[in-house]
Structure formats: structure tokens, C-alpha cells
Amino acid sequence: MSGSGSATSESGAASSESGVLFVDHAGVLGGAELSLLDLAAAFGAGSETLLLAEGPFRTALESRGVKVSVEPLGALKHVKKETRLPGPAAFTDAVRIARRVARRAKPHKVIYANSQKAFVVAAAAGLLARRPVVWHLRDILAPPHFSGTNVRAAVTLANLRAARVITNSRATAAAFMAAGGHASLVRVVHNGIDPAPFDAVTPAAAAATRAALGVPADAFVVALFGRFHPWKGQQVLLDALTRLPRVHALFVGAPLFGEEAFASALQAQAAKTGVADRAHFLGFRADVPELMRASDAVVHASVYPEPFGRVIVEGMLAGRPVIATRAGGVTEIVDDETGVLVPPNDAEALARAIESLAGDPGHAAAMAARGAARARKEFTVAAMVRGVEDAMRDLL
Numbered sequence: 001m002s003g004s005g006s007a008t009s010e011s012g013a014a015s016s017e018s019g020v021l022f023v024d025h026a027g028v029l030g031g032a033e034l035s036l037l038d039l040a041a042a043f044g045a046g047s048e049t050l051l052l053a054e055g056p057f058r059t060a061l062e063s064r065g066v067k068v069s070v071e072p073l074g075a076l077k078h079v080k081k082e083t084r085l086p087g088p089a090a091f092t093d094a095v096r097i098a099r100r101v102a103r104r105a106k107p108h109k110v111i112y113a114n115s116q117k118a119f120v121v122a123a124a125a126g127l128l129a130r131r132p133v134v135w136h137l138r139d140i141l142a143p144p145h146f147s148g149t150n151v152r153a154a155v156t157l158a159n160l161r162a163a164r165v166i167t168n169s170r171a172t173a174a175a176f177m178a179a180g181g182h183a184s185l186v187r188v189v190h191n192g193i194d195p196a197p198f199d200a201v202t203p204a205a206a207a208a209t210r211a212a213l214g215v216p217a218d219a220f221v222v223a224l225f226g227r228f229h230p231w232k233g234q235q236v237l238l239d240a241l242t243r244l245p246r247v248h249a250l251f252v253g254a255p256l257f258g259e260e261a262f263a264s265a266l267q268a269q270a271a272k273t274g275v276a277d278r279a280h281f282l283g284f285r286a287d288v289p290e291l292m293r294a295s296d297a298v299v300h301a302s303v304y305p306e307p308f309g310r311v312i313v314e315g316m317l318a319g320r321p322v323i324a325t326r327a328g329g330v331t332e333i334v335d336d337e338t339g340v341l342v343p344p345n346d347a348e349a350l351a352r353a354i355e356s357l358a359g360d361p362g363h364a365a366a367m368a369a370r371g372a373a374r375a376r377k378e379f380t381v382a383a384m385v386r387g388v389e390d391a392m393r394d395l396l
């Protein structure tokens with residue numbers, strides 16, 4: 001077994017002959033890709049990952065010993081979740097890519113799609129290669145995340161062609177079923193996150209990271225981690241900052257899928273509202289555990305229901321108090337004992353929550369400790385790997 005880390009050994013579930021072709025459309029490292037990274041590594045040498053774009057995800061998979069290849073998407077690349085109907089060039093490309101994916105699927109027992117685009121391709125490839133297709137659905141299939149047409153097409157295809165639909169939360173499953181998805185296909189498997197990188201951050205390393213940020217020693221530092229997109233709510237935290245003169249905020253992440261204009265608008269908002277010296281835009285970072293440990297609280301501010309929210313579990317693993325918006329899969333991760341839940345898109349409530357944590361360090365620390373214990377128990381990589389293997393057991 002070439003899988004590395006505690007997940008594989010802990011679970012003992014992922015055999016080297018599992019024979020899965022994992023397919024993901026992205027080359028960049030979003031949450032879905034980071035989850036697949038641990039999964040594909042645990043499944044080991046009998047499986048293989050096929051990406052539909054070049055990028056750092058390939059290198060990350062290779063560094064974990066995962067066999068990877070890339071078949072770039074053509075016009076299909078430009079089809080967005082919100083797109084009403086893809087053009088004919090996208091369909092032609094889908095057929096071309098499906099043929100290639102089908103060839104790669106032949107030595108494997110199952111095709112596993114890690115995104116909606118990957119599922120469209122995998123569904124066609126599965127037909128050509130006569131292989132069952134599993135869709136790991138990591139999105140809330142509903143407007144405004146997706147257009148109505150897109151939701152109907154995805155659910156119809158899933159009902160026709162998916163042997164199973166694994167969802168990353170009960171909220172994701174509920175949206176799929178509310179849109180007409182067959183309940184019999186669904187298995188809920190929460191994401192798991194390895195605590196080791198969080199445990200490895202020494203107090204000295206956290207202090208050095210904080211010093212490098214250049215924030216005053218007495219500042220209360222909150223951090224929001226996530227790609228730049230209006231639904232991730234960076235603008236809400238910026239707004240909250242205008243009410244919190246002693247607070248500094250770290251915005252960690254980048255516009256991964258073409259949201260550069262939104263990123264510029266955030267910088268303009270910070271300047272216009274007079275918080276630019278307390279809003280630190282750090283771009284995409286690979287040292288998330290260090291940055292979390294260098295912060296006083298982790299803020300999740302998504303304005304639409306978050307399907308899961310890895311960053312919430314990560315904040316808990318880092319031993320930091322977490323503030324999150326009460327919607328979607330978030331409430332399956334954190335409750336009023338293990339974090340502070342606030343209404344989405346409510347800067348006033350977010351500011352009050354930050355203020356209450358800053359004003360009561362004892363309460364904040366106790367809450368963070370409860371959160372850390374829950375995350376370590378419930379959201380393990382081993383449980384995630386086991387869950388996915390169980391969901392596919394009859395297909396393998």
C-alpha cells in the first residue's frame with residue numbers, strides 16, 4: 001500500500017487493490033481537492049487520479065505517492081456552475097474527454113468523480129467503459145450556487161447514471177434530494193482532517209508567524225480562510241471590522257476560480273471604510289496551521305449555506321475559538337458549545353461575536369478546547385476513508 005499517514009493505517013480499510021479511478025476537474029487546491037488528496041493517498045497504488053487541468057494539485061498528489069495523469073478540458077472549462085446551458089463546443093469536448101477517461105478507467109472497477117464537471121465526464125466515460133460511477137457531491141445543489149437548469153441536469157444525470165452519490169454533509173444530501181435526487185443513492189460521509197500539521201506548530205513558530213504579520217502585540221487577531229468569492233463572506237468580515245477598532249483581520253486565500261474583480265473590490269472596500277491598516281490580505285497560503293495558531297479566533301462567514309467547511313474543523317484542530325455562520329453543513333460540525341454560530345450576512349452579529357470572544361478569554365479558551373476535542377473525535381481522515389470505502393464496498 002503506498003498510502004501514507006495515519007489515515008491508511010488507522011482505517012485499515014483502503015486496500016491496494018481497490019481499483020478506483022478518481023477524477024477531478026480542478027488543478028488548483030480547493031477544499032474538494034484537499035479532501036481528495038487524503039482519500040487518494042489512503043487508497044494507495046491500486047488506484048489512480050485523473051485531473052482535467054494542470055496545476056499545483058498534481059504536484060500535491062504526486063508528493064503523497066498518488067499515481068496522477070492529466071487530460072485537460074477544452075471548452076468545457078468555461079462552463080460555470082451558474083451557466084444555464086453549455087454551448088455545443090462544450091458537448092463536443094465532453095465526448096472527446098469522456099472517451100479518454102473511459103480508456104483510463106478500463107483497469108479500474110469504479111470511476112469516482114470529485115466535482116460536478118468531473119461527474120458529467122465520468123458519467124459518459126462510465127457508459128463507454130461499462131464501469132459504475134460514484135459522484136462525491138460536495139456542493140449544495142441549489143440556487144444561487146447553481147442555476148436551476150444546472151441543478152436539474154445534474155440531478156437527472158445522477159439518477160440515471162450514478163451508482164452512488166456520496167455527500168459531504170446531511171445538508172448537501174438534503175439539497176440533492178429536494179431537487180429530486182434519489183435517496184437510495186445517497187451516503188453521507190463528512191470530511192476528515194489530519195490533526196498532525198496543527199499539532200506540529202510550536203508556540204515559537206506561531207509567535208514568529210504572528211510577528212511576521214506586523215500586528216500590534218495587543219491586537220485581537222481574527223482570520224478568515226477561503227478562496228475569494230462573494231459567498232465566502234470576506235466582505236461581511238470587512239464590514240464587521242469597521243465596528244471593532246482593536247481587531248485585526250487576516251484574509252487568507254485567493255480568487256481560485258476567476259474572482260479577481262471581487263478580490264480588488266475587497267481591497268477598495270477596506271480602503272474606503274478606513275480599515276486597510278487592520279485588514280491583511282495574505283493571498284493563498286500553504287501554512288494554514290501556523291496562521292490559525294497565530295490568530296486569536298477563526299472566522300467563517302459564508303453568506304450562503306456552506307456544504308461542509310473544512311476551515312471550521314481546521315480552526316477547531318488548531319485549538320482556536322471558531323465563529324461560523326449558522327447554515328448548511330456548518331451546524332453538523334459546530335454547535336453553541338463548541339463554537340459561536342451567527343446568522344449569515346450579518347456584520348453586526350459577527351462583530352458582537354468577535355467582541356464577546358475578545359472580552360472573555362477564559363470562555364473562548366474553554367470553547368476552543370471543546371471544539372478541538374470534537375474535531376479530533378468526529379472528523380478524522382480514517383473515518384472519512386472508511387465511509388467512502390463502505391459507500392463503494394459493493395462496487396469494488
Ligand code: UDP
Pocket residue numbers: 029030031032034225226227252253254283284285286288308309310311312314
Ligand atoms: N486553504 C489553504 N490556503 C489558503 C486558503 C484556504 O490551504 O490560503 C484551504 C483551507 O485550509 C481548507 C480549504 O482550503 O482546507 C478550503 O476548504 P473549505 O471546505 O473550507 O472550502 P471550499 O474551498 O471547499 O469551498
